[in-house]
Amino acid sequence: MRKNIKSDLVRAFTSLEFWISIPGVLAVLLSGALDSGFGRNTVIHVLWYSTDIVQFLLVMVFGAMPYAGAVCEDLEYGYIHWIIIRSSLKDYCVSRVITVLASSVCAYTSGMMLFTVILKTRCEWFDEYDSVYQSAVNSGSFRTILQGDHFYLYAFLFSLQMGLMIGMLSLISVCISLYITNKLLVLSIPVMAYYFITHYLAAVFPKNIFFNPDYIFAGKKNLFHNDMLSFAYAVLIMLLFSACLTWLIYLRLRRRLNGGRY
Numbered sequence: 001m002r003k004n005i006k007s008d009l010v011r012a013f014t015s016l017e018f019w020i021s022i023p024g025v026l027a028v029l030l031s032g033a034l035d036s037g038f039g040r041n042t043v044i045h046v047l048w049y050s051t052d053i054v055q056f057l058l059v060m061v062f063g064a065m066p067y068a069g070a071v072c073e074d075l076e077y078g079y080i081h082w083i084i085i086r087s088s089l090k091d092y093c094v095s096r097v098i099t100v101l102a103s104s105v106c107a108y109t110s111g112m113m114l115f116t117v118i119l120k121t122r123c124e125w126f127d128e129y130d131s132v133y134q135s136a137v138n139s140g141s142f143r144t145i146l147q148g149d150h151f152y153l154y155a156f157l158f159s160l161q162m163g164l165m166i167g168m169l170s171l172i173s174v175c176i177s178l179y180i181t182n183k184l185l186v187l188s189i190p191v192m193a194y195y196f197i198t199h200y201l202a203a204v205f206p207k208n209i210f211f212n213p214d215y216i217f218a219g220k221k222n223l224f225h226n227d228m229l230s231f232a233y234a235v236l237i238m239l240l241f242s243a244c245l246t247w248l249i250y251l252r253l254r255r256r257l258n259g260g261r262y
Contacts, residue, residue, distance in 0.1 A: 001087065001091040001094060001095060003087075004083065004087055004091055004092065004095035005027045005055075005095045005098055005099065006065070007036040008067075008070075008096060008098070008099035009043055009102065011067075011070070011099075012066050012067045012070075012099050012100075012236050013103065013106070013244065014117075015064075015066060017065045017066045017067075017106060018065075018066040018067075018106075019112075020062075020063040020064040020091075021063065021066050022107055022110045022111050022114070023108040023111070024037075024058075024062035024065070024111070025107060025108055025110075025112065025115075026111045026114050026115055026118075027058075028055050028056065028058045028059050028062070029055075029059070029112065029115040030118070031055050031117070032050050032053035032055045032056065033046050033115075035222065036120065041123060041130075042123050042124050042125060042126045042130060042132075042133065043116065043119045043120055043123045043151070043155075044125060044126045044127070044130075044132060044133050044136055044146070044151075045114065045126075045127075045130055045132040045133065046119055046123065047112075047119070047155060047158060048132050048135075048220060049132070050115070051126070051162060051218055051220075057191045057194070059108065059111075059166070060166060060190035060191050060194060061188065061190060061191065062107065062108075062111070063104040063107055063108050063163075063166035063169065063170050063190065064169065064173045064186070064187050065107070065169040065187060066100075066103035066104065066191050067096075067100045067104070067170070068104075068170045068173035068174050068186060069100055069173075069177055069183050069186055069187075070096060070100070070174075071096055071174055071177060071178065071249070071253070072177040072181055072183070072186065074107070075253075076181070077177075080092065080253075080257070085255075089151060089254060089257070090150055090250060092253075093246055093249050093250045093253065094246060097171060097174070097245070097246045098240060100167065100170050100174055101167040101168075102167075104163070104166050104170040105160065105164065105167045106163075106164065107159050108159065108162070108163040108166045109156065109159045111164045112155065112156045112158075112162075113152075113156060113159060116152065116155040116159075117121070122252065124152070125149075125151045135220070135225050136220075139220075139221060139222055139235050140219060140220050140221065140222060141158065141161060141209055141219040141220070141221070141222050141227060141231065142154050142158060142219065142227050142231075143222060143227065144227055145227065151166035157219075157231070158219040161217055161218075161219045161231060162218060162219060164215050164217055164230055164234055164238040165213055165216075165238075166190070167238065167242075168241050168242065168245075169189075169190035169193050170190060171241075171242060172189055172190065172193045172245065172250060173186050173187065173190055173193075173244045174249060175245055175248055175249055176189045176244070178249065178252045178256065179252075193207065194213075197213060198214060202214070209221065210223060210233075216233065216234050216237055217234055251260070
C-alpha cells in the first residue's frame with residue numbers, strides 16, 4: 001500500500017490540475033475580497049468573510065480538480081487492472097482516498113495562505129474594536145492562538161479546518177464519478193453535495209450545531225470551547241465520513257470490475 005500511496009501522491013502533486021487549483025482558489029478569494037472592501041478591513045475580518053461569499057462555491061470545484069477524477073480515468077484507460085494485480089482493490093481504494101483528501105486539503109490551504117500573505121500587504125491583522133475580531137477571540141476556533149498573536153499559524157489552522165470539508169466533498173465527487181463519467185459534472189458535484197448536506201442536516205437537526213458542517217469546519221464556532229477538542233471533532237467527522245465513502249467506492253468498483261456482479 002505504501003508504494004501505491006507514494007505513487008498516487010507524486011501523480012497528484014505533480015499534475016497540472018493541482019498547480020492550477022492553487023491559483024484558482026486564490027483568484028476566487030481575491031474576487032470576494034474586492035467585494036468586501038479589501039484594504040478597508042483587517043486580515044482576520046476578510047478571512048472570516050471569505051468563506052461566506054457566493055464565489056466560495058467555486059473553491060469547492062478547485063478543491064476537487066487535482067485528483068477527484070483519477071479513479072474514473074483509471075477505469076477508462078484500464079490502469080486499475082494493472083494496479084490491483086500488483087496490490088489489491090482495497091489497497092487501491094485506500095490509496096486513492098488518502099490522495100484525494102491530501103491534494104484537496106493542500107490545494108485549498110495553499111491558496112488560502114497565499115491569500116493571507118497578499119492581504120497582509122494591504123491590511124492590518126486585526127482591529128480590536130472590530131466585531132468579527134471580537135467573535136474570533138471569544139467564540140471562534142483557535143482563539144488561544146489568535147490571542148497569542150500567532151497570526152500566520154491561526155490562518156493556517158483556520159484554512160486547514162475548512163480544507164477538511166473541501167476534501168470530503170471531493171471524495172463525494174469520486175463516488176459520483178463511478179456512476180457519471182462527465183468530468184465537468186463531476187467537478188460540480190462538491191457544490192451540489194454541499195447544498196444537499198447542509199440543507200438536509202439543517203432540516204433534520206435544526207438546532208444542533210454539532211451536525212452542522214458550517215459550524216464544524218468553518219472555524220467560526222468553538223464547539224467545545226476548547227481549541228484542540230473542536231479541531232479533533234472536525235478531524236473525527238472527516239475520518240468517519242471518509243471511511244464510509246471508501247467502503248462505498250470499494251463496493252462500486254468491485255461490482256464494476258466483476259461485470260456488474262458482487
